[in-house]
Amino acid sequence: MNAPLVQANDLAMSFDVSAPWLNRVIERKPRLLLHAVDGVSFTIARGQTLALVGESGCGKSTVARLLVGLHEPTRGQFRFDGQDAHAVYQTGLGLKLRRRIQMIFQDPYASLNPRWRVEDIIAEPLREHGLLSDNEAVRERVEALLYSVGLAAPDRIKYPHQFSGGQRQRISIARALATQPEFLVCDEPTSALDVSVQAQVLNIMKELQAELGLTYLFISHNLAVVRHVSDQVGVMYLGRLAELADKHTLFDSPRHPYTRMLLDAIPKMHDTGRARTPVQGEVPNPLNPPAGCAFNPRCPHANERCRVERPALIARSGTQVACHAVEENRI
Amino acid sequence: MSLLRVEHLVVEFPGRRGTLRALDQVSFDIAPGEILGVVGESGAGKSLTGAAIIGLLEPPGHIAGGEIHLEGRRIDNLPPEQMRRIRGRKIGAIFQDPLTSLNPLYSIGRMLVETIMTHLPVSAAEARQRAIRLLKDTGIAAAAERIDHYPHQFSGGMRQRVVIALALAAEPQLIVADEPTTALDVSIQAQIIALLKRLCKERGAAVMLITHDMGVIAETCDRVAVMYAGRIAEIGPVHEIINQPAHPYTRGLMACIPDMTQERDLLHQIDGAMPRLTAIPPGCAFNPRCEQVFERCRQERPELLAAGPTRAACWLHASGGGEP
CATH class of the missing domain: 3.40.50.300 (P-loop containing nucleotide triphosphate hydrolases)
Known part of the structure; x- marks a missing residue:
């Protein structure tokens, strides 16, 4: 196997949330930057699934939007199949690259145009990328796509x-598959769905991956779902990766105190009546993150070093973890 | 005595194309604490x-049948x-x-x-x-x-x-x-x-x-009621509902939840979707999706029947054996 299909190197994205210029001058307010993603690196091999998990506001959706080119990173690079994707997005070849990277969004009620028929929704990428123009060929392709996600051909006129x-989420998947992409970025694709429907959609995604050799970036806050779909898992906290490991290592022997906290916070179905150990505290304000390790105010193992020095990702027995306590063998 | 008792509650929404029955004969009670x-x-x-219990149904939705009692006093017909x-x-x-x-x-x-x-x-x-x-x-x-x-x-x-x-x-x-x-x-x-x-x-x-x-x-x-298409499918102690559900719907629902403790290649799935209120099938509402369906399920609606520690609205648990 050659180089990984997806390579993110030190990706960062800051949003300028300052007050308007005049207010800054009159009220002497400083410029304010929100570091939504702050130096995230990972690779995904062809045909594999990397899941990013974390609580709201940790930057996982921003990573997704960076990869599909909806944002320009403020720092770092995203390499897709060996080429610098954001450089290509700027050129005439951008369209060709976008064809290979598609996205599935969270809310199937908002991501489909209510005034378009299903066939127009699914055919849009085909026409936009100039893949098919003959109406008969488009119709055949749309029907094949509908069939592949478990819908019927007559559904195309609805x-x-x-x-x-x-079913709407299946339509989103069919649309994403229309250009025959290699890499799908899925931002919470089942969070808006009921469990029984979630199972259907996750099964379809898995079957399509096996059949078409798709590579997934799967964003979710639900660790049980992540365990089911992923090969590798990255745990994000306040814009940085806290831990990155293959699925089995992460779930069987989590190293970072935040990962352990997240795993403990999941209600266990079959131990009825067993209360979880609730973690204290909340995610800090990302505009004013704590110094040192961002997790230190909630961490039971924090010491002086954690409050001052920001930990880098280090490799430790099969996992990469950003934690001083792990590095010093305190935990 | 139970604190709250809901008996055969029916909630309907009148519409232009007929009346939708959103809750159909829902009965349960809650003990103090x-x-x-x-x-x-x-x-x-x-x-x-x-919403029906706290009296905040959005009109035109209204209680069309049944009773709600709080501490033995009927509250569903009280003036606002x-x-x-x-x-x-x-x-x-x-x-x-x-x-x-x-x-x-x-x-x-x-x-x-x-x-x-x-x-x-x-x-x-x-x-x-x-x-x-x-x-x-x-x-x-x-x-x-x-x-x-x-x-x-x-x-x-x-x-x-x-x-x-x-x-x-x-x-x-x-x-x-x-x-x-x-x-x-x-x-x-x-x-x-x-x-x-x-x-x-x-x-x-x-x-x-x-x-x-x-x-x-x-x-x-302490206890759980599982609802499906406006009806209670099964009700019972939480441990039994989760670990040995009696209704095929509850069983399917439990199996399709991704679990942290075990890994499966594909999740169990219940094919199809819950019927719309306009098209609830006769008999048991779950019958078109049920793997153990038989003739009686398509014709007669099951009441909540004793099924071991829980009660399930399913003909499989009819006394004298439900299956043909």
């Missing part, structure tokens, strides 16, 4: 409101 | 059941003014989104004091003291200062604590909590569930916990 949430 | 979980997929009627006095005093409500259930123009202290003074015979100063104590109980640090803050100055988890404080303000015996942790992150969710459980135990309040999250149900509830 409108999105005639479908349930799970 | 008990936590009853209500689970089901979207559209199964769980929130509607809660009397129902308003019961709401808050006898039944507290917690909703999903803590941002929309608090008034952004009022300080949280004003909301709490107003709620306390509406329902309890106390002076303004005493109400404020109670409010501060309530906020302290819900784990809000520096409650005496925070009481004058507005909802936007609190984080999501903190807001939900305020909502819980509001629901408990007039010391009701029953709390209807509709998806209280769905809008929150897992780490905060654990805090809120622990808090709700502790406070209700201390005060002896019963809880009707409506959620789609089986994990939350498992760790919190």
Whole structure:
């Protein structure tokens, strides 16, 4: 196997959330930057799934939007199949690259145009990328796509409101697959769905991956879902990776105190009546993150060093973890 | 005696193309101090059941049949003014989104004091003291200062604590909590569930916990009602419902939840989707998706039948053997 298909090197994205210029001058307010993603690196091999997990505001969706080119990174590089994707996005070849990278969004009620028929929704990328122009060929392709996600050919003339949430998400998947992409960025694809429908959609995604050799970046806050779909898992906290490991290592022997906390916070289905150990505290304000390790105010193992020095990702027995306590063998 | 008794509750929505029956013959009860979980997929009627109990059905939805009794007194036919006095005093409500259930123009202290003074015979100063104590109980640090803050100055988890404080303000015996942790992150969710459980135990309040999250149900509830297409499919003790469900729908539902403890290549899936209210099949509503369906299921609607430790609306559990 050659170089990994997806390579993120030190990706960072800051948003300028300062007050308007005049207010800054009059009220002497400083410029304010929100570091949504702050130096995230990972690789995904072809045909594999990397899952990013974390609580709201940790920057996982920003990573997704960076990869598909909806944001320009403020620092770092995203290499896709050996080429610098953001450099290519700027050129005439950008369209060709976008064809190979597609996205599935969280809310199937918002991501499908309610005034378009399903066939127009699914055919849009085909026409946009100039893949098929002959109407008969487009129709055949749309029907094949609908079939591959478990919908029927006659569904193509319906409108999105005639479908349930799970069916709509299937339409989103069919649209994403229309250009025959290699890499799918899925931002919480099942969070808006009921569990029984979630199972159907996750199964379809897995079957399509096996059949078409797709590579997934799967973003979720649900660790049980992540355990089911992923090969590798990255745990994010306040814009940085706290831990990155293959699935089994991460779930069987989590190293970072935040990962352990997240795993403990999941309700266990079959131990009824057993209360979880609730973790104290909340995610700090990302505009004013704590110095040192961002997790230190909530961490039971924090010491002086954690409050001052920011830990880097280090390799430790099969996992990469950003924690001083792990580095010093304190935990 | 049970605290809340719901008998054959029917809720209908009249429409241009006929009347939709959104809740159909729903019966259950809640004992004092008990936590009853209500689970089901979207559209199964769980929130509607809660709304019917607290008397906040959105018109044109209305109760078209059945009765609701609180402490032995019928409450479903009370005039709005009397129902308003019961709401808050006898039944507290917690909703999903803590941002929309608090008034952004009022300080949280004003909301709490107003709620306390509406329902309890106390002076303004005493109400404020109670409010501060309530906020302290819900784990809000520096409650005496925070009481004058507005909802936007609190984080999501903190807001939900305020909502819980509001629901408990007039010391009701029953709390209807509709998806209280769905809008929150897992780490905060654990805090809120622990808090709700502790406070209700201390005060002896019963809880009707409506959620789609089986994990939350498992760790919190004493009993569970599983709803499907506006009906109760199965009801029983939480341990039995999760570990040895009797209704094929409950069994399918449990199997399709990704589990942290075991790995499967593909998840179990129940094919198809819950029927729309306009097209509920005759007989058992689950019959078109059921793997164990037989003739009787297509014709006759099953009542809740004893099925070991639980009760399930399924002909498989009919006495004398249901199967052909």
